[in-house]
Amino acid sequence: ENVFNWELGKESLKKRLGCTNNFQINGVYYKNWIFKNITFGDSNNPYHTSKNVYKGIIPINNNYNVDEVNVFIKKIPIDKWLNQYEKMELYNGEYILKGENYVMEAIVSAFLSDYHPGISPYFYKLLYEPVDYNENENENRSHENISHENKSHENILHENILHENKSHENISHENILHENILHENKSHENISHENRSHENKSHENKSHENNIPNLKVFNDILKEQNKLKRVSNIVMVFEFFGEDLDCYINKMCIKGYSTLGRKGKKKIMLSCLKLINRLHKIGLCHLDISLENILMKDNY
Numbered sequence: 001e002n003v004f005n006w007e008l009g010k011e012s013l014k015k016r017l018g019c020t021n022n023f024q025i026n027g028v029y030y031k032n033w034i035f036k037n038i039t040f041g042d043s044n045n046p047y048h049t050s051k052n053v054y055k056g057i058i059p060i061n062n063n064y065n066v067d068e069v070n071v072f073i074k075k076i077p078i079d080k081w082l083n084q085y086e087k088m089e090l091y092n093g094e095y096i097l098k099g100e101n102y103v104m105e106a107i108v109s110a111f112l113s114d115y116h117p118g119i120s121p122y123f124y125k126l127l128y129e130p131v132d133y134n135e136n137e138n139e140n141r142s143h144e145n146i147s148h149e150n151k152s153h154e155n156i157l158h159e160n161i162l163h164e165n166k167s168h169e170n171i172s173h174e175n176i177l178h179e180n181i182l183h184e185n186k187s188h189e190n191i192s193h194e195n196r197s198h199e200n201k202s203h204e205n206k207s208h209e210n211n212i213p214n215l216k217v218f219n220d221i222l223k224e225q226n227k228l229k230r231v232s233n234i235v236m237v238f239e240f241f242g243e244d245l246d247c248y249i250n251k252m253c254i255k256g257y258s259t260l261g262r263k264g265k266k267k268i269m270l271s272c273l274k275l276i277n278r279l280h281k282i283g284l285c286h287l288d289i290s291l292e293n294i295l296m297k298d299n300y
Helices: 006-014 078-090 102-115 137-141 153-165 173-185 198-210 215-226 245-254 262-281
Strands: 017-019 034-037 053-058 069-077 123-128 233-239
Touching: 006 102, 006 215, 069 078, 078 102, 078 215, 078 233, 102 123, 102 233, 123 215
Parallel strands: 017 123
Antiparallel strands: 034 053, 053 069, 069 233, 123 233
16 A cells, blocks of 8 residues: 655646646636635634635536536645745655645645545646736836737746746747746757747647646746746645535534434544544554553443
């Protein structure tokens, strides 16, 4: 049985890296999904803080002959992710953080989806949202000597990286971010950029944006976006797993059950215990079940 460790978890996560521009499920791209904010508990209760989580509704696509699909989405500010990842990587995944550990959540979810499906909701993808360039256009244009008419907003970040690192005249602007970062991590074969036409580049641009080989490259992309000082996120996309225990209890009350009842509670507790035991076996939590560690009362 595969036991969790930091490196194995990162290997699982690196297969799930991408960009929201190109991610789709059942032929429906991310930008065409419907997002509904998920609230937790009573908004007037100070103990219930709002979270940047959503129910993603993927409309029916008749071309794929599939029904509507729901996913669970969590958005995380780039700066929080980078700060947490730096500490987690430094201590080989053993750094304790106050509050939510987004990095460990993503890495463990990817690991469980690969090696122990069924313990947690399936983890589809870890994506980055490109910065909205509309408000950064004037600032970025001052660093460039190329006419504005030939640029799309999505190209601006990539052109800035070109200006800082090397001078090419005809490199595909959408490729620049990925090519420069990849160049820092491994040597490339000599590729002639000058003689490519824009028609031949479009397919290559998409493949580079989809092909993020590891977490270092992914984080370098995030760092470049973070320099623009605009609010942008990374996005975790999970299987939509139904309802939490609080919602379940409320639903039972609506049906006329004032409490779950002794039998219902025991069933839930036993299921939780079995789940924790599975997590213990694969190294994700500690559960020392032994005869001397199980304490009993007379009215157990």
